[in-house]
Amino acid sequence: MLSALLGNSTPDHHAKELALREANRRHAKPGRGVLVKVLRCDGPGKATRWETFKVTTEKGMNVISALQQIGGNPVTTDGKATTPVVWDSGCLEEVCGACTMVINGKVRQSCSCLLDDYAPSEGDTITLEPMSKFPVIRDLWVDRSRLFHNIKRVKAWVPIDGTYNLGPGPREHPNAQETRYKLSECMSCGCCLEACPQFNLEADASKWDSSFIGAHAISQARLFNMHGTGKELAMERLEALMGPGGVSDCGNAQNCVKVCPKHIPLTESIAAMGRAVTLAGLTKFFRS
Amino acid sequence: MTQTDAHPGFLEKHHFILRRLHSLTGIMPIGLFLISHLLTNASIVWGRFDSREAAYAHAGAAVYQKEVNFIHNLPFLLLIEVFGLWLPILFHSALGVVYAMSGKTNNSRYAYQDNWRYTLQRISGYVGVLFIFYHLATLRWGWTFLIPGGTKWSAEFAGSTMALALQGSKEGFTFFGLLVSLFYLVGVSLLVFHFANGLWTSAITWGLTISEKAQKRWGVACLGVGASLMAMAWASILGFALLDHAKAEETERALLGQSQAEVQPHTPSDLAQSAK
Numbered sequence: 256m257l258s259a260l261l262g263n264s265t266p267d268h269h270a271k272e273l274a275l276r277e278a279n280r281r282h283a284k285p286g287r288g289v290l291v292k293v294l295r296c297d298g299p300g301k302a303t304r305w306e307t308f309k310v311t312t313e314k315g316m317n318v319i320s321a322l323q324q325i326g327g328n329p330v331t332t333d334g335k336a337t338t339p340v341v342w343d344s345g346c347l348e349e350v351c352g353a354c355t356m357v358i359n360g361k362v363r364q365s366c367s368c369l370l371d372d373y374a375p376s377e378g379d380t381i382t383l384e385p386m387s388k389f390p391v392i393r394d395l396w397v398d399r400s401r402l403f404h405n406i407k408r409v410k411a412w413v414p415i416d417g418t419y420n421l422g423p424g425p426r427e428h429p430n431a432q433e434t435r436y437k438l439s440e441c442m443s444c445g446c447c448l449e450a451c452p453q454f455n456l457e458a459d460a461s462k463w464d465s466s467f468i469g470a471h472a473i474s475q476a477r478l479f480n481m482h483g484t485g486k487e488l489a490m491e492r493l494e495a496l497m498g499p500g501g502v503s504d505c506g507n508a509q510n511c512v513k514v515c516p517k518h519i520p521l522t523e524s525i526a527a528m529g530r531a532v533t534l535a536g537l538t539k540f541f542r543s
Numbered sequence: 544m545t546q547t548d549a550h551p552g553f554l555e556k557h558h559f560i561l562r563r564l565h566s567l568t569g570i571m572p573i574g575l576f577l578i579s580h581l582l583t584n585a586s587i588v589w590g591r592f593d594s595r596e597a598a599y600a601h602a603g604a605a606v607y608q609k610e611v612n613f614i615h616n617l618p619f620l621l622l623i624e625v626f627g628l629w630l631p632i633l634f635h636s637a638l639g640v641v642y643a644m645s646g647k648t649n650n651s652r653y654a655y656q657d658n659w660r661y662t663l664q665r666i667s668g669y670v671g672v673l674f675i676f677y678h679l680a681t682l683r684w685g686w687t688f689l690i691p692g693g694t695k696w697s698a699e700f701a702g703s704t705m706a707l708a709l710q711g712s713k714e715g716f717t718f719f720g721l722l723v724s725l726f727y728l729v730g731v732s733l734l735v736f737h738f739a740n741g742l743w744t745s746a747i748t749w750g751l752t753i754s755e756k757a758q759k760r761w762g763v764a765c766l767g768v769g770a771s772l773m774a775m776a777w778a779s780i781l782g783f784a785l786l787d788h789a790k791a792e793e794t795e796r797a798l799l800g801q802s803q804a805e806v807q808p809h810t811p812s813d814l815a816q817s818a819k
Contacts, residue, residue, distance in 0.1 A: 360652045450653050452646045452661060465555060467645070499555040503562035506646050507744040508661035510653045523753055530750020536559055 269518065276372035283371035285314045290332065290374075291321050293340050294384040296391050303391075307332045307380070310370070318365035318383065319344060319354065322395075340383075342395040349516060352444025356395045357384040362449035362514055365395075386449045388456050401457065402445050405468045409492045411475035413485045425483035438478040438524065440517040447471050447511035447521055453504055465499035470511035473502050474524035480531065493528075493535045502528045554641070565638045566748050568631045569741045576628060577738055581772055583610045584779035587702060587786065599798075603782065604702035604791035608798050611701040629679075636672045643668055664740050667733035674730030682708060691719035700795045706786035713788050724784045731776045739769025 291310050296303045308325045309332050310316075319342075326339035342365065345351035349367040356365050359373060359382050374381045389397040415421055427435075447470040448454045454467050476492040479485035496502040502525060511521040554561060590596065590606025599605040617623060643665040650662050680686040682696040682705075690696075691711035696704045707713065709727065711720020743765040746752040752761045 450649070452648050452658070455647050497559040499551075499558045501558070503559065503748060504642075504645070505748075506642075506661050506664075507657070507747055508653075508655075509657035510649075510655060513653070513655055513657075520755065522747070522758070523755060526747045526750055526753040526758070528750075529748050530753060532559070533563075533750050536563065 269513075276369075279373070279375035280369065280371045283312075283375035285312055285316075287312050287377040289321075289370060290378065290380040291318075291325060292380055292382045293325075293394065294382075295337075295340065295394050296385070298393055299390060306335075306337060312370050312374075316370045318356075318358065318368045318370070318381070319347060321370055321381075322365075322383075340395065341393040343397070350442055352442040355386060355444045355446060355449070357386060357449065358382065362386060362446045364444060364446075364516055367516070386445055388449050388451075388454055389445065390456070390458060399443075399445055401460070401463050402443055402448060402469070402471065404460075404463050405472040406443065406475055408464065408468055408495045409472050409476040409479075410488045410495070411472065411479050411492075413479065413482055414487050415484060427483055431481055435478055435481050437519060438474055438481075441471055441474060441478075441519055442517065443471060444516065445471075446514045446516060450510035450514040452508050452510070453506045467500050467504040468496070468502075470505075470515075470521040470525060473505075473528050474519060474521050477524045477527050477531075490535070493532055496528055497532050497536065502532055561638060562642075563749075565635060565642070566741075566745045568635045569738070570745060572627050572631055573635060574738050574742065577734065578772065581735075581775040581779060583607070583614070585775040585782070586610050587782035588778040600793040601702070601787065601790040604786070604794040605798060607702045608795055611698055612802075615698045632675060636668070636675075639668045640672070660740050663733075664737060664744070667737040667740075670730060671734045671737055674726065674734065677726070678730075691717055691723050699799055700792060702783070702786060703788050703791040703795055705783045706788050706791060709780070709784045710786075710788070716784075724780065727780050727784075728777070731780060732773065735769060735772045735776050739765050739772065742768060 288309050288311055290307050292305060292307045294303055295306050308330075310321045310324050313320070322340050322342055329337050329339045331337055342354060342356065344354035344366060346353075347366045349364045352364065354365045355362060358365065358368055365383070370381065373379075383395060385391045385395045386397050386399075389399050389401065392398050451467070451469065454469050457463060457466050473496065476496060480489045480492055505525050507522075509522050512519075515521055584607070586606045587603040590603035591601075593602055593606050596602040596605040614620070646661075646665065648658075648662045648665070650658055677689065681690045685695050687693045687695050690708050692707050694704055694707040696708055709720060709724045711717030711723070716724070743758075743762055746761050747758065752758045
């Protein structure tokens with residue numbers, strides 16, 4: 256009962272959803288007709304509209320291949336001819352983050368989203384929307400510039416560029432390496448931002464520097480502050496996280512960690528950077 | 544360009560320290576006060592089991608009256624109230640509203656328990672501010688037009704006038720009284736949640752709990768704190784809402800008689816009277 260009160264911890268949550276999808280996959284048969292409902296938009300600032308398409312499933316079909324089938328014959332279920340649906344994609348193996356969209360109300364990558372998991376029966380509907388926290392370029396394609404801008408705010412890189420050879424970097428302990436490996440799996444897809452109630456659409460780029468930075472950037476700051484050479488910029492990263500829109504703007508809704516496709520412990524990173532800025536703040540207050 | 548670039552506003556310039564003071568004031572002094580306040584109020588119930596006060600018509604009202612007397616005899620009470628409570632609460636509320644406005648809830652899509660607590664933390668903040676204002680205005684500042692029945696709360700008749708403020712009349716509940724009692728139940732419950740959940744999130748904010756396991760463990764502790772405070776809160780409200788007004792007033796008169804008998808004359812009018 257206690258665990259029910261305390262709610263779904265991350266592993267439980269993933270286990271539940273994965274079990275549901277697996278059950279769906281077992282009973283799904285190829286060749287069935289499923290409906291793909293898409294929130295469409297012809298360009299930045301233009302009106303949106305829903306369009307539904309019928310897709311005949313093939314074995315192992317994902318959302319991308321469904322969109323490709325629609326693109327081959329872009330006619331809605333009402334019989335109206337329309338334009339092919341536009342979306343962004345890159346690797347098609349869930350490591351680049353480009354094809355992230357909102358599927359059946361939740362954010363995830365469309366390439367790893369199988370129709371068998373989401374629409375296992377004849378006539379089932381799968382709903383596709385663009386991410387709502389970034390400006391739409393067209394249909395399901397959004398402009399994620401702010402996400403990358405926020406990575407720059409915390410200087411999430413190792414400063415080794417220069418005019419002479421700096422020699423080998425310091426050795427790394429396996430414990431730190433293990434923690435950092437998990438953090439390094441972030442692909443900057445934007446799932447954590449889409450699900451975050453504190454991160455909201457901001458069209459005015461001049462306000463990006465003072466708006467909430469997001470879980471991904473906080474976790475990247477932790478990753479590079481733990482790196483032997485990356486530490487050089489530790490104070491600069493902490494200062495960015497102490498400013499407006501920094502780590503203390505987190506509202507602890509903890510949706511980020513539940514939607515992260517790489518299961519990165521984002522809430523642990525937020526707490527770890529909370530501790531780091533607490534110590535930095537105390538040091539600043541009492542020493543400098 | 545916005546003012547954030549060249550001339551950062553006050554909130555932005557002192558962003559970190561203000562955020563941390565917001566977190567700190569929620570626990571200390573406000574949270575600590577909440578604990579002691581609920582413990583005091585719940586004495587209307589736990590006081591009934593105090594055998595030393597069994598001679599009074601209502602032992603709970605006697606213990607509660609003595610607790611109130613202790614507080615009202617504290618030196619510099621107004622200074623304690625203004626700087627220890629009212630200003631910290633005003634600070635925590637004002638910043639809290641600003642911070643809460645920066646978020647946009649999404650529970651219909653992400654119906655996780657943590658996310659519901661995020662939303663409830665903000666709702667309980669908004670309702671809590673209204674409740675605390677009503678609570679102070681009616682019982683501390685004496686805005687009797689907002690009190691059902693219009694009886695002013697009195698420090699000498701603490702229990703009986705509190706019962707009137709919740710029930711509406713000496714004969715029992717009026718409709719207005721019932722509404723106020725319900726508002727108390729909802730307001731205080733939300734504030735207890737707000738404190739317990741805030742205690743949990745503050746450990747993440749300050750970086751005390753880092754691992755998911757530690758966060759969960761501290762969550763159990765905060766649940767314990769919240770449940771205990773909730774029990775005290777409900778006991779207090781039920782205790783006053785169902786208090787026998789006549790018995791409480793009889794107890795308070797008896798206590799007042801004792802203290803007046805003990806008091807040495809010290810005001811000019813007292814001296815004048817004793818000279819007669």
